[in-house]
Amino acid sequence: MPDTHYLNATYGYGIRTWLLTTDHKRIALLYLCSVTVFFFIGGVLATMIRIHLLTPGGALVTPETYNKLFTMHGVAMIFFFLIPSIPAVLGNFLIPLMIGAKDLAFPKINLLSWYIYIIGGCFVLYSFGTGGLDTGWTFYTPLSSVYSNSAVTPAVVGIFINGFSSILTGLNFIVTIHTMRAPGMTWFRLPLFAWAHYATSLVMILGTPVIAITLLLAGLERMFHLGFFNPALGGDPILFQHLFWFYSHPAVYIMVLPAMGVVSEIIPTFARKPIFGYSFIAGSSIAIAVIGFLVWAHHMFVTGESTYAALTFSFLSYLVAIPSAVKVFNWTATLYKGSISWDPPMVYALGFIGLFVIGGLTGLFLACLGLDIHIHDTYFVVAHFHYIMVGGAVMGYVGGLHFWWPKITGRLYPDSLSRFAAVILFVGFNLTFFPQFILGYLGMPRRYHTYPPEFQVLNVLSTAGASILALGYLLPMVYLAWSMRYGKVAGPNPWPATGLEWKTDSPPPTENFHVTPEVTWEPYDYNSRPDLGLAAGKPLAPAHGDD
């Protein structure tokens, strides 16, 4: 381990050096701690939901409480864990390192965005603690704005505030990637993780203001009886859904694009070869971000929206599937003639592909108009978006943590145990959520605290899976924490990987690089990198394409 690095650079480990830091790496760790808290809250709520659904009548809580459980689970997980997780933790830590910069473009704004997140989070926790929230994370009006008796107002205010955190982070990333790349780091030498975050940032700064305004309007209607969405006051409840999904559908891409970026780093590293179709993967991130803004009303096929609108949005929803498919095909093709290892991050990345494929393909069922009239608002939808957001985004996040943990902490974690955890996660996840596809097709609606007895077997299966899944999440929490003190010292580039972040110490110094690096190689190129200490340069079987 280097003598001085960002963790010990300031005198001692005093709390003030953390709370007033403008170092992107330390801010990333502040985020890591706070999103973990929300993940834990959301996870406990999810566990209670699954226990409750063990019996048709509901095993654990009253209907009011059940409705609060799934609402608070959704709000905590989506707004305070999934959306900030990869960008604000891994993106924050890595983007300056990956492009050879000393920090983000606006370090103080970066710290500000964390404080905004914390303030927003406090409002939401206040709502949870004082009566809870029972509107569903979707806040559909007029239920949220008129009829709900729960603490809607503080929750809405909290999410409104939190939106600024997201906007500022996105702004910071865009400016940083544009202006602070090291010499030689051209756009097409950028790591795909940076491309994915660039696309994500676009969605953050363009979409987030809309959800902020929408929730503000719902809050105003609730507090001052202004008629925006309540038909009794001349409003239109469907308008709320248009505004809400205009952000909240692209928000799915805020969650999954960064995970795709993580996987695009892991796969070439552990296949030890350049990623197949670099420009197609980079371009597909941008395509997803752009087309993703044009599909929102596929959440509304059965609201009575016009048939022409439905046809248009169904068509566009199928288009957005193509760039996602392109990524999966390119990742798979990257394995061809690789030198593949099964280090833990790779096991997570392959697990991601498996779950994301199922999640993505089941989106085709929901985009299909004739099928959506049956499966809309059933457990099929619940299963689908958990495959994307938990199977995809969380698997990517955990995989990314494993990949960059040696960089972040300077230490390695137990190899076999972490591989075992990845397998547990994969199996537990499928057991939890696959039965829900069938439940949905059989007709079990979402958000039911009680259900007809014929649905019990599948619900019990799902709950059993959830207990395995919970173990899959607890294990990494334990051994990663353990490794911070007792793990093997990693060295600057343990895998080894090709990115700039691996050319500096682990953990990196506060200024990231002792000397500003200069990039002279193409991304993920193992063959012209003798510095990696691999067999590069030795004669290989002939291949087309070289650098």
Place this chain on the structure above:
Amino acid sequence: MQSQLPLYPPEASNFAPHVDALMVFITSVCVFFTAGITIAIVYFFFKYHRKAPDAVGIPIHEDSRLEAAWMIVPLILAMAMFGWGAVVYVDYRHTPRDTLDIYVTGKQWMWKLQQPNGLKEINELHVPVGRNIRLILASEDVIHDFFVPAFRVKMDVVPGHYNTMWFRPTKAGRYHFFCSQYCGTNHALMGGWVTVMEPSDYAAWLSGSSGGSDQVVAGEKLFAEKACITCHVPNGTGRSPSLNGLYGAQVLLADGTTVTADEAYIRESILQPNAKIVAGYQPLMPTFQGQLTEEQILALTAYIKSLQSQPVPVKGSGIAPPTGKK
């Protein structure tokens, strides 16, 4: 109810076989791709497993023909899914003319369903096999959704305006219906049963069930109580157009456009009379927003619909001249 584990609910409407066929088609395509990708990954994983600790892979960068292929082939399959799904959906959203109309009102947390003769049911719906059934959906409070898994159809029930849905039951039996749009505390209890009966059984059930005041009678009474009758004089001599023959006809508006007089139009004209002014009339009518319950609006609508067969006066009607009922 079922001892084994079924993969799909009973097929009991005209839409069910189509939706299930779509499901089989899309599932097949998806299973094919999932299997292909899984096999490729597993095969590559073992075949190209690292042979020596310092071994690297063979660099292969890009192949634009391959990229094109895996964009175009999925696109074609996706368009097939889109097209087939669109056909089913357009059929679902286009209600046939000859329907048996049931009025459905959702409120936290129960359903009221009314047969054409005014017979009311709570959380129960009886319909005959083989008839096209149209549900006219209204909400008293928040958004609900009427969902019958065995029929494979659902539609949101949105406060402030009417949605309609239709289906043709094909198999007698008793099937669940659910509220599938989250609507508050007892959302999960807001369901019931659809009983599909042979037409003769249905007729017997309808005539045998006592109670349930006639919708039309109730509407006619309201029409007088609310003083609608003072302006909407049947023979066309009042300050407002006669409503005889109105339902289903084209109405000529003051701005020169025409509109079909359906449930939504009638509802809007009661609640927001100035939204659409009939050509040749003044905006005199007061709003009834907040003064009528959804059920009263439905009763009035039923009464106005019953006037469909009444003689249309030559003058004093809003109906556009050349076309009557299509």
